[in-house]
Amino acid sequence: MTLASVIIGGIILAVLIVRAVWIMRAEAGEDGGGRPRGVRPGTGYTEIESNYFSGVGGGSQMITRVPRDPQEYARAFVPKRGGKHRS
16 A cells, blocks of 8 residues: 555545544434424324335235323233232
């Protein structure tokens, strides 16, 4: 390798490292671009529609209802009583 190619390679590497650090610091300071995350708590449900089509005639469509109440949402993940393990 010549000295010029080593210098150019070092400059390119330094620019890439500085740019990566710059991007990481900029993204760390953001709060999501001002967009709210999630759904505000309340009553009722949020409906999520998912469609899948294979392109060969198969596929599926599903609608999932997610409760807006945080307590009701958490209860969905708690196992029901009546299993083998009782405390």
